[in-house]
Amino acid sequence: MTALHLLRRHRQRGAATLVIVMMLFLVMALLAAYANRSLMFEQRLSGSYYRASVSQEAAEAGIDWTLAQLNGTAIDGACKPVDDGGERFADRYLKFSLPDRVIGSLGASPSGIALDCARNTAIDGWTCRCPAAAALAARVPPAPIAGAGLVPSFGIVIAGGQRPGTLKITSRGCNDSVVDKCSAVATEAGNSQNLLAGSFYYATVGLVGAVRTPPAAPLTVKGNISMTGTGLGLHNTDAKSAGLLVVAGGTWTTPFNESLLESVPGTPSVQARIDHEPTLAAVDADAFKMFMGAAAARYKQHPALRVVQCNGDCAGALEAAYKAGKRILWVDGTLTISSNKVLGNPDDPMLVIANGAVQLSGPFQLNGMLVSIGDLDWANNSGLSSLVNGIVLVTGDLRTNGLMHIAYQQKIADHLRNRMGSYVRAPGGWIDGQY
Structure with a gap:
C-alpha cells in the first residue's frame, strides 16, 4: 500500500470523529436547552405557588383581624384603638334589627370592600383603613422598599348571615399592596402576566349575646x-x-x-x-x-x-x-x-x-x-x-x-x-x- 493511500485513510478517520463530536455537542445543547426550559418552568411555577400562598395567608389573617376588631373597642379611621372620640367597629359597619336579632351590613365601596389593610414592613405590621361605611376610596400604592419583597393586602366584605344573629365575613387576599388589583373578575392570564395572585376566605360569624336571657323585671x-x-x-x-x-x-x-x-x-x-x-x-x-x-x-x-x-x-x-x-x-x-x-x-x-x-x-x-x-x-x-x-x-x-x-x-x-x-x-x- 502506498503512502498516499495511508494518508487518505487517516483523513477519513478524522472526519468521522469530527462528525460524531459535532453530533454529541448538538445533542448536549438540545439537552441543556430542554433542562433550562424545564428549570424556567419550575421557577415560574414555584413563584406562582409562592404568590398564591402569600395571598391565602393574607386572606386568613383578614378573618382573624376582623374578629379581633368586632370584639374590640373604639377605633379611628386607621383602625387603631382610641380612648375617646372613636367608634366601635361593629357600630361602624353593622346594622342591627333589635327585635329579631338580624344583622346586616351598612354598606361598602363599589368593589364590595368595606375596609382594607396592607402589609407595612417598616412597622412589621399592617396599615389599615377603616372609614365610614361605603366611604372606602381607592388605595394609592406605597413606594416600593428595596428588598422588602411582596407587600400583601386584604380587603373585608361584610354581609348578613343566613340566620338571625350571624353574618358572613369575606376576606380577599392579594400579594399586591392594592387588593383591588387581585379582582375576582380578572382573567387568569392577566393575573399571571402581572404576577398577581388572589385568594378568598369566607367565615360565618355568630353573635354571643352579652345577656342570654335578660330579666323581664327592672x-x-x-x-x-x-x-x-x-x-x-x-x-x-x-x-x-x-x-x-x-x-x-x-x-x-x-x-x-x-x-x-x-x-x-x-x-x-x-x-x-x-x-x-x-x-x-x-x-x-x-x-x-x-x-x-x-x-x-x-x-x-x-x-x-x-x-x-x-x-x-x-x-x-x-x-x-x-x-x-x-x-x-x-x-x-x-x-x-x-x-x-x-x-x-x-x-x-x-x-x-x-x-x-x-x-x-x-x-x-x-x-x-x-x-x-x-x-x-x-x-x-x-x-x-x-x-x-x-x-x-x-x-x-x-x-x-x-x-x-x-x-x-x-x-x-x-x-x-x-x-x-x-x-x-x-x-x-x-x-x-x-x-
Missing part, C-alpha cells in the same frame, strides 16, 4: 330586699314583659312605697311583684348563670369583656371605659359608685358586672344593666335622682336607704341580647379558595 334579687327611708321606685310599663316590677327568691322585709311603683296601666302593682320565686329560691340556684348564660368564671372569658381596675369610687373608671368603646365591663372586688355621673346611653347601653359586693351612694344614672355577684347596698339621701335606667340583677341581698329608682326598658334588654356581645366563628362555617 329588679331581680336572689335573696331578700330591705328598704329604709323614702323607698325604692320600680317602673315598668312595657306590655311585653307584663309590667313585672320585681322578682325575688326571698322576700321584702319592709313594704314597698306604693306611690313609687309603676306598672302597665290597669295592673295593680301587687300583681307585678313576685317573692319566694322557687327557681331563684333554690339553694343551689346560680342566678348569674340563669340569666347571663354561663357561670361567672366562664363568662369572664367573653372576648368582648374588659376588666376595669378602680380603687374607691369607680364612676370615673367606668365613664372612661365607656368612652373608649368598652360595653361589657367587669370589676373584681367591691364596686363603689358615689359620683354624680351619667354612665352609658339608652340607645347604646353598658353592662357592668361586679364580682363582689356593690355599694351605691348619692345621685347618679346608669343606662344599661348592673349585676352584683354578692350583696348590693344603695343609699341616696341627697334629694337628687339616683337611677338605673334598665335592669338590676343581685345574686345576694339588696338593701336600700333613701330614694332611688329602677326603670325597665325593653329596648335596653334587646340591646343586651341582640346587639351587645362577642363574635365567634361558627363551627364548619368557612370556605377558602383562589381566583
Whole structure:
C-alpha cells in the first residue's frame, strides 16, 4: 500500500470523529436547552405557588383581624384603638334589627370592600383603613422598599348571615399592596402576566349575646330586699314583659312605697311583684348563670369583656371605659359608685358586672344593666335622682336607704341580647379558595 493511500485513510478517520463530536455537542445543547426550559418552568411555577400562598395567608389573617376588631373597642379611621372620640367597629359597619336579632351590613365601596389593610414592613405590621361605611376610596400604592419583597393586602366584605344573629365575613387576599388589583373578575392570564395572585376566605360569624336571657323585671334579687327611708321606685310599663316590677327568691322585709311603683296601666302593682320565686329560691340556684348564660368564671372569658381596675369610687373608671368603646365591663372586688355621673346611653347601653359586693351612694344614672355577684347596698339621701335606667340583677341581698329608682326598658334588654356581645366563628362555617 502506498503512502498516499495511508494518508487518505487517516483523513477519513478524522472526519468521522469530527462528525460524531459535532453530533454529541448538538445533542448536549438540545439537552441543556430542554433542562433550562424545564428549570424556567419550575421557577415560574414555584413563584406562582409562592404568590398564591402569600395571598391565602393574607386572606386568613383578614378573618382573624376582623374578629379581633368586632370584639374590640373604639377605633379611628386607621383602625387603631382610641380612648375617646372613636367608634366601635361593629357600630361602624353593622346594622342591627333589635327585635329579631338580624344583622346586616351598612354598606361598602363599589368593589364590595368595606375596609382594607396592607402589609407595612417598616412597622412589621399592617396599615389599615377603616372609614365610614361605603366611604372606602381607592388605595394609592406605597413606594416600593428595596428588598422588602411582596407587600400583601386584604380587603373585608361584610354581609348578613343566613340566620338571625350571624353574618358572613369575606376576606380577599392579594400579594399586591392594592387588593383591588387581585379582582375576582380578572382573567387568569392577566393575573399571571402581572404576577398577581388572589385568594378568598369566607367565615360565618355568630353573635354571643352579652345577656342570654335578660330579666323581664327592672329588679331581680336572689335573696331578700330591705328598704329604709323614702323607698325604692320600680317602673315598668312595657306590655311585653307584663309590667313585672320585681322578682325575688326571698322576700321584702319592709313594704314597698306604693306611690313609687309603676306598672302597665290597669295592673295593680301587687300583681307585678313576685317573692319566694322557687327557681331563684333554690339553694343551689346560680342566678348569674340563669340569666347571663354561663357561670361567672366562664363568662369572664367573653372576648368582648374588659376588666376595669378602680380603687374607691369607680364612676370615673367606668365613664372612661365607656368612652373608649368598652360595653361589657367587669370589676373584681367591691364596686363603689358615689359620683354624680351619667354612665352609658339608652340607645347604646353598658353592662357592668361586679364580682363582689356593690355599694351605691348619692345621685347618679346608669343606662344599661348592673349585676352584683354578692350583696348590693344603695343609699341616696341627697334629694337628687339616683337611677338605673334598665335592669338590676343581685345574686345576694339588696338593701336600700333613701330614694332611688329602677326603670325597665325593653329596648335596653334587646340591646343586651341582640346587639351587645362577642363574635365567634361558627363551627364548619368557612370556605377558602383562589381566583
